[in-house]
Amino acid sequence: MYKASVIISVYKNTSFLKAVLDSLKLQTERNFEIIISEDGCHETMKNFVAAYAFEHDYQHTTQEDLGWRKNKALNNAVRHARSEWLIFVDGDCVLHPRFVEMHLRYAEENTILSGRRVKLDESTSAYLMNNTPQSVLKMPAVLWKKLLFGKGAIINIEESFYFNPRSILGFIRALRTTKYLRGCNMSFSKKAIYAINGFDESFVLPAEGEDTDLLWRFLAAGFRLKSVRSVAIQYHLFHVPTWNDNDENKKKVQAKMERNEYFCKQGLIVNE
Secondary structure, three states, X not given: OOOEEEEEEEOOOHHHHHHHHHHHXXXXXXXXXXXXXXXXXXXXXXXXXXXXXXOOOEEEEOOOOOOOOHHHHHHHHHHHOOOOEEEEEEOOEEEOOOHHHHHHHOOOOOEEEEOOOEEOOHHHHHHHHHOOOHXXXXXXXXXXXXXXXXXXXXXXXXXXXXXXXXXXXXXXXXXXXXXXXXXXXXXXXXXXXXXXXXXXXXXXXXXXXXXXXXXXXXXXXXXXXXXXOOOOOEEEOOOOOOOOOXXXXXXXXXXXXXXXXXXXXXXXXOOO
């Protein structure tokens, strides 16, 4: 039995995925499987996955490309997961070597874990992506230098610094709470996601709503949110945002909250 299933959401970008997979080779925790959750079924991605030199067991789940259906793809990945603890990352987020270890350290059956991401600027992103896996190990020094001498366009640079929870500075992690669930850096038990019937597949626009929707549903079902900021660190590779207007998703979330519909209708188990 694996300690965790690391589920990576991808579409077509194999260059970004390579950097993410390279960072998984550096993880201090080794007992996990990788699930590449593709929102589509493209030959380029299939060929890349087949050729990549994995060091962990992996699965590649696919579906017909009918537009943005990330939530459906994630539900498919959950069904295939061979671990009881699920860690979710996006295919543009490179992971700190202790990322998996820290998600597992704070894992509790009734707890939802949420971290943040450091949004790199274009030049730092290019350095990281083009020099993996060695560049992953150098990122703390690179970002400390950026902080001291001008961070440029990097967003959330303070999220990039690891504070060992057992060190004299470990109290900093405890102070860094969160009110939000980030789909690119979250983990929870398989029991938890089945308790709310998975990701709501009625969300078909690439905007924030599906993250917000997941959090309120977990809380309504009796789960609690816990932060893994400053310990489960990830570096978001630069690209032009592709999100749509968020209003439609916000309205959908609000309507579901008013009905207290935390067990979604279009999810892991389809209601007849």
